[in-house]
Amino acid sequence: MNIKVCAIVVTYNRLETLKTAIAHILGQTVPPSEIVIVDNNSTDGTKEYLQTLQGKNSIHCIYMESNTGSAGAIAKAMTYGLTRNTYDYFWILDDDTFYAANALKDLIENIEQTDFVMLGLHGANFKMGAKVHADPNVRLQEIDYAMIDGAIIKADVVRQLGPLCEEFFMMCDDQEYSIRIRRAGYKIGVLKNGADDRQLLGGGGQFTxxxxxxxxxxxxxxxxxxxxxxxxxxxxxxxxxxxxxxxxxxxxxxxxxxxxxxxxxxxxxxxxxxxxxxxxxxxxxxxx
The missing domain is CATH 1.20.1280 (Monooxygenase)
Incomplete structure (x- = not known):
């Protein structure tokens, strides 16, 4: 595949999980052209570990001076990737999700064959403000909102619409970006292929x-x-x-x-x- 993908990984104080996540990214059958890892000012040795990876296996590390949340870190990495002006896609990843070896290849093949500009592994439609999850029995479908974790986005669209809103810090940044994409006349899809193994889900309960x-x-x-x-x-x-x-x-x-x-x-x-x-x-x- 002559497709250039910039993978973005955001991390904060999850060193051991991050190591496994990186191994899964490096194990992709179609590897990303560059892996940009943004450390949100971790205090558990993450920065020191990342310094040993800088420049190896096409890894570039960015160190934030404070915790800017997922929104701020992704925005920083997107801005960096756009300055390179060589990427066709951004692949947005979290440090607590492990991706099957075919994950990126599957995303590229499906987004290239459709008119979607953003293709996620999880998504939903909105009905009177409430999320209605995508049909689990339909492998590829159009939806209103795609979860940013694991999603692939066309770089030209990011260049046109700008990166995620840094002011969001955490939560709802992908929902706002999905609205921006759809209001610009583009389509969003979800690929239900089970290629991601998410380790740490949600808040761990209703009243935690x-x-x-x-x-x-x-x-x-x-x-x-x-x-x-x-x-x-x-x-x-x-x-x-x-x-x-x-x-x-x-x-x-x-x-x-x-x-x-x-x-x-x-x-x-x-x-x-x-x-x-x-x-x-x-x-x-x-x-x-």
Missing amino acids: KATLWRNYYSARNHTFIIKKHFSFIEFIAYCYHQVKLLLTAAILAPDRFRRVKFRLLGIWHGIRGVGGRTLDPGTLKFLK
Whole structure:
């Protein structure tokens, strides 16, 4: 294949998992032309390990001065890749997902044979603001939204639309990018081939420490999306969704007051346009 792909890997304090993830990327039957690894200021020896890989196996490492989340790191890598001006695609990867050897080859072959500009391994449609997962029995299909992890995106489209919004930090950045793509008149697809083995999923439960910060960023970033891409139907769906989640937390959560506070703050920060890393996921302390 005479197709040039820039693989982007974002990592933060997952050194051992990262090592396995890199091995799976290097084991692709159709390897990427370059692997750009962005370290979000890890403190577990990741930077020192990456320094031993720099320049080997077409690996280029970028070291962030602070944790910019997945959105900031992917945006940084996309900007770097665009300056190279040689890539046909970006392949966006996470440090906690292991990809089968045929993953990239399968994505390239399918996106080349269709009019999709972004092809993911997971995706959904939207119905009144709610996600309806893609049909698991259909291998290749058009959808409204593709999860960024594992997705391949045409570089020319990234050049036209710009990279991910850094202000999102975590959560919903791929949803916003999918909206941008569709509003520009392009199509998004999902390839259900089971080529990814995701290790660390979601927040680990409904009322965990992880869902506290995830719910905050989700509420804030959904507000960003409504402001950026306003539609009356989506606004009504957004209001219904937020009220439903607030009531669920208020009635069922053991730490109901804190959960309601975090979600309300997320909405308020979204309205005010307070973006970036505003809440530390580790300490659950607000930074802005």
